[in-house]
Amino acid sequence: MGIAATRWCRTDALSQFHIPQWGDGFFDVNEAGHLVVLPQGINGAVVDLSLLMADLRGRGLETPILLCFPDILHRRLLQLNDLFQQAMDRYGYRGRYRCLYPLKVNPQRPVVEAVVSRGQSVGAGLEVGSMPELQAALASMTNDCRPIVCNGHKDRAFLQLALLGQRLGQQMVIVIEKPRECLLLMELATEMAVRPCIGVRLRPLTAGSGRWKASSGPQSKFGLNASELFTVLQLLRQKGYLECVTWLHGHVGSQISTITTVRAWAREAAYSYVDLRRWGCPIETVDLGGGLGIDYTGVQQLEEDSIDYNWQDYADTIVAQFAAVCGTEQMPQPHLVTESGRAITAHHAILMTSLVPMDLPVTAPAELDWPHEMLPDGQIRLAQRLRMESSPQPGGNSREFVNFSVFQSLPDSWALGQIFPVVPIQQLLEPPSRWSSLYDLTCDSDGQLSRFCVAGAIGPQLPLPTPRPGVISDVAILLVGAYQTVLGGYHNLFGRPSVVEVGIDAAQQGVVRRVWSGQTALDVLTHALYDATDLQQALHRMVWQAKQQGRLDVNELLTMEQWLQESLHNRAYLRME
DSSP states (O other): OOOOOSOOOHHHHHHHTTHHHHHTTSEEEOTTSOEEEOTTOTTSOOEEHHHHHHHHHHTTOOSSEEEEOHHHHHHHHHHHHHHHHHHHHHTTOOSOEEEEEEGGGOOOHHHHHHHHHHTGGGTOEEEEOSHHHHHHHHHHTTTOOSEEEEOSOOOHHHHHHHHHHHHTTOEEEEEEOSHHHHHHHHHHHHHHTOOOOEEEEBOOSSOOOSTTGGGOGGGOSSSBOHHHHHHHHHHHHHTTOGGGEEEEEOOOOSSBOOHHHHHHHHHHHHHHHHHHHHTTOOOOEEEOOSOBOOOSSSOTTOTTTOOSSOHHHHHHHHHHHHHHHHHHHTOOOOEEEEOOHHHHHGGGEEEEEEBOOOOOOOOOOTTSOOOOSOOOTTOOOHHHHHHHHHSOOGGGEEEEEBSSOHHHHOHHHHHHOOOOOEEESSOTTSOOOEEEEEEOSSSSTTOEEOOEEETTEEESOEEEOOOOTTOOOEEEEOSOOSSHHHHOOOGGGOOOOEEEEEEEOTTSOEEEEEEEOOOBHHHHHHHTTOOHHHHHHHHHHHHHHHHHTTSOOHHHHHHHHHHHHHHTTSBSSOOOO
């Protein structure tokens, strides 16, 4: 791929970065050449990322910054609900549809709050898989009749809290994943005088597709196989709890890439529902789990990073299979549930980072005697290296450092080779002048972005415009709302970036609603089990020892101690100057 030398316009920028293909109508390029966000869709408000970043810098914030747009979450919930309703109308389906949001996808407070508040009109519920997630869900859904579905491995404390939630008026669904959970649940339900809403999780025979297919199918670690399922149902029948089994659940993996997998799983789930009803389980709802994919590249040939269907295909396929099976088997049509967390959240978050300013220009000394012949391995001299490095690089390739940590903010890129769209937010009406590899700030050779989708092709470098003197070059990494903000670690102790929630005001303008500052050095050191008081005292002792040894005078002592103490409250990332 070469750098374009002809006239360049907005259409070229959209094509170069494949924005219409992966943007789903939420991103565009404006007439100023800036990347913009359309949180309410094509006909709604427009947020210019360049102007927004200028505003945030005026507030004292520095990259990396995670921008969150709750209006995108709202629109996604509405879209999903509307498409399923259209499918049900098309097939004359008499059950209802409901979306659940799994907290594991992104449990950050602003995301969960937005899903709960914005999803009320469509009855969106929550799915949890741990005690902390359950506590967060209970606190978020106070006095709400929407379901909280409890998946994952459960101990006594987890089950007690779930049953307590039901006693307090919450609509709890406790899904049995292991036979031992069944006995414990019945024991606690009897003690607490609760008739629980019970679900059973079936381990599907259908294998997933795409990047996570190896974790699905009969070898999946989740759910009951057929013999375990009937053992559980017999136990429930013996104790008089079979009538509480009103929910069937299954999951075939994250980011399903092909519609054939969706069709196969919906058909398997529909026949399993029919069989369990005939066995005496009064199941009313079938939860098909997650898996609704998003298109990270817009290149459908890339199975791991793309999908070969749209959301309407997904809804139509599921509804059609249940309508057909229930019609043939003369069974009532159940309510349908999906846990489409990735599809709901991915587009709503953008990681903003900045290119680290280029070093001072260097020139090789003219008086050096340049060798012209290639030297054998191990005999290369500095003069030869200078000559090699001074030679023009074909295609204008360069190496850029960006102010963030791959390990903290894009773990799927590092661990799985996941492709995320990366786009400069300014100068998009100019032809790119160089192809660049992107490296993060960490002291690790894996800390880089090495796969980009450019003009529909995958390559190791990203086209960038010519940097302007004195202007910070910001780059947006998009579709990071699912999993990335929660999977990240603390490699090099860089910590979490600042988080900014961007809303739309009455004048249809983007407005900063809330800001959570990034973690300080002291925050991440505490996470690594350092004690704040011990750290401060150790720095204090070090300064006074230097004074006693004559390396500092009194004035320097006070200044140095102040600097050291202030350094604990600085961010670990670079301050762009």
